[in-house]
Amino acid sequence: MDSMAAQLRRKQWTRDSYLISTDPSLIPMEQLTAAFDSDEFYWADSLPEQHMRELVDQSLCFGLYRVDGKTGTGAEAGPRTGTPGPETPSHPKQPHSPNLTPKLVGFARCVTDFVTFLYVTDVWVDRGHQGAGLGSWLIRCVQEVVEGMPYLRRSLLFTADWDRSVPFYERLMDMKVIECRKENGGLAIMERKGRGHPGFGMEGTGYKRA
Template sequence: MQWTRDDYRLSTNIDEFDFDVVHRYLSEVAYWSPDVAREKVERAARHSLAFGLFRGNAQIGYARMITDTATFAYLADVFVLPEHHGAGLGTWMMQCVMAHPDLQGLRRMMLVTSDAHGLYARFGFAASKHPERIMEKIGKA
């Protein structure tokens, strides 16, 4: 799928993605994935519903939904490069992600964030009503 807005394009065609850009951001800038291996970044994208944000042919953002497309999805690795902040691209990207046909009618979507609660609240995300039910197992990078 593809969406366009002015000079920007959001695509789910993973063959267009610049994994050097995605890996650099996730491994060097993102607080949630320091030093993640490039191979893991690309493998994760290929096993998810991934979205690449482009200006012309240059990749400037990314998001992915880990999903079975029937009942559940987990939003991860959302970013817009800092030099493109302030143009509403994060909001637009989330509008497109949330409108994707494979993400409609799911029972639950989840995400983890330490700094973007306001953005995600606009799309219906909220703190868990039952945090006592949520468990996690942290693995090694």
Template sequence: MQWNWDDYRLSTDIDEFDFDVVHRYLSEVAYWSPGIAREKVERAARHSLAFGLFLGAEQIGYARVITDITTFAYLADVFVLPGHQGTGLGKWMIQCVMAHPDLQGLRRMMLVTSDAHGLYARHGFAASARPERIMEKLGKP
């Protein structure tokens, strides 16, 4: 799928993605995945519903959704490169992600963030009503 906004384009065609850009951001800038291996970044994308944000041919953003496309989805690895932040692109990208046909009618969609609560609240996300039920097992980065 593809969405367009002025000169920007959001695409789910993973063959267009520049995994050097995605890996560099996730491993060097993102607080949630420092040092992650490039192979893990690409493998994760190929096993998810991934979205690449482009200005012309240049990849400037990314998001991916881990989902069974029926009942559950987890939104992860969302970013817009620093030189393009503050322009509404993050809001537009999340709006497009949330509108994807494969993500309609799910029973639950989750995410974890330490700094973008306002962005996600605009799209219906809220703190867990039952945080005592959520558990996690942390592994290697």
């Protein structure tokens, strides 16, 4: 039987000419490094090649790809998390064609043990592809995976964008601010309890019962 990590790394969704996949082998490292080095990725820089690959291989990564090679719309930018646009539901899963040459236009990374804990970070959508709801779609796909983890105790994220990112993640991931440090550009720490948490009905068996 496949491990939970193996199962979660086989997810994919399609919408029009876009693909979202959790298969780490699809991520073009040169393109991901270029994204980290761009001014859009304002919160982090790229790492040496070996460590960029480790960053991907040791996380659950969601790659957003344009599969027909067309350029973006050039629409206006959204929230500073790189997650703009209106709500966009995920389309039914379809197989990825090996004949396509996807271009990486978005990314989200989850630091997780694949069972009880998940931390969302490094969410980015290329500026040329913003304004069409792709960021919302990307995060909805992340949340679909989160909701399917039976023993997950909590998911977390940090953001300094109070005006746009906090309401964005409240809406799309049902997260709540559990701690705030607004002074000096501080962070909002956001949390959502999972199915394995006692405060969420304790569907899983990750906690001892009193």
